[in-house]
Amino acid sequence: MSPLVIPFTCGEAPLPGLFYPAEPAGGAGVLFAFGHGAGAGQSSPFMRRYATLLASRGIAVVTFDFPYLAAGRKLPDRPPTLERAFLAAMTAATLACPAARVLVVGGKSLGGRMATHLAAAPERWTGAVPLGGAVAFGYPLRPPGPRGGDRVSHLQHLGVPTLVVQGTRDSFGGPEDVRTAVGDVPMLAILPVPTGDHSLTVLKSAGKAQAEVDGDVAAQVAEWMRRRAAL
Numbered sequence: 524m525s526p527l528v529i530p531f532t533c534g535e536a537p538l539p540g541l542f543y544p545a546e547p548a549g550g551a552g553v554l555f556a557f558g559h560g561a562g563a564g565q566s567s568p569f570m571r572r573y574a575t576l577l578a579s580r581g582i583a584v585v586t587f588d589f590p591y592l593a594a595g596r597k598l599p600d601r602p603p604t605l606e607r608a609f610l611a612a613m614t615a616a617t618l619a620c621p622a623a624r625v626l627v628v629g630g631k632s633l634g635g636r637m638a639t640h641l642a643a644a645p646e647r648w649t650g651a652v653p654l655g656g657a658v659a660f661g662y663p664l665r666p667p668g669p670r671g672g673d674r675v676s677h678l679q680h681l682g683v684p685t686l687v688v689q690g691t692r693d694s695f696g697g698p699e700d701v702r703t704a705v706g707d708v709p710m711l712a713i714l715p716v717p718t719g720d721h722s723l724t725v726l727k728s729a730g731k732a733q734a735e736v737d738g739d740v741a742a743q744v745a746e747w748m749r750r751r752a753a754l
Contacts, residue, residue, distance in 0.1 A: 526574070526586075531615035533590055533608040540587040540612060541565055542619045543578035552624035553748045554652065555584045556616045558609060558634025560661075561599050564588045569631055569722055573660065576741035582748055583623060585616035589634075605637045610647065617652045625655035625752040632695075632721065635659025635687075636674065642710075645682040655751035657685040658744055661721045664696030664704060681710035686747050688740060690719025692726075714743060 526541035557574060559565050565586035574584040589608050591600045628638040642657035664674060689698040698715040718726040725736050
C-alpha cells in the first residue's frame, strides 16, 4: 500500500508528511512518528524501507520532513526548531491514526536524537495518545568535526523506555560506545546490528542478505513497540 500524504504546519512553515497504515489495520495500536537523518529526508531509501517494514508488522507509521529540508536548505535547524517540528508531526500523526493507543517517537540519526530529547522531557507532549517510548536508528554519538555539543547527558534522564538500534561499525560510535558514554540507564536498551554501519548496512561477512537483516531488525523493533502498548 502506498503511503497517504498528510501535510501539516510547524508555526507558519508547511511540512510534508506521509502516513503508512498498519497492516493489518488496527494492528497493535502503536503509532510511530519517524524523523529523518540530517542529509536525507523522508523519501530516502532507508526511511521508506523501514516505514514500510514496520507498517507490514502492524505498526502505523508517520514520516515527515524537518523545516530546513522542506524549505530546500541543507543545514539542519537548531534543536528547538527540530523539536517543535517533531511535536507538530506527533499531533498530525495522532489525527491521521485516531485508533492509536500508544505513540512512539523515533528516527534515523538526527531524527533519532531529537526523539530522545522528547523522551527525556515527555511532559512536553500533551496529546491524548500517551507517549510510550522512543527508538533511535543509528544514534549520532560522536559527530564529525568539532561542533556537536553534548549528546549524552539527556539520555541519563529518560522519562520513557528508549531503544537504540546501533551498527557495530557505526562511525559515530558502536553499541558499546553508546553504553559506555551513557552508563547504566534502566530506561535505555541497545539493539546491536553486527557489522552494520550508520545506516545499518552490513558486510557480506555478516552471512545475511541486507533485506534479511532489515527484516530482522524491523521485527525486533516492532515487538519492542508492541510491548510498550501492552504496558
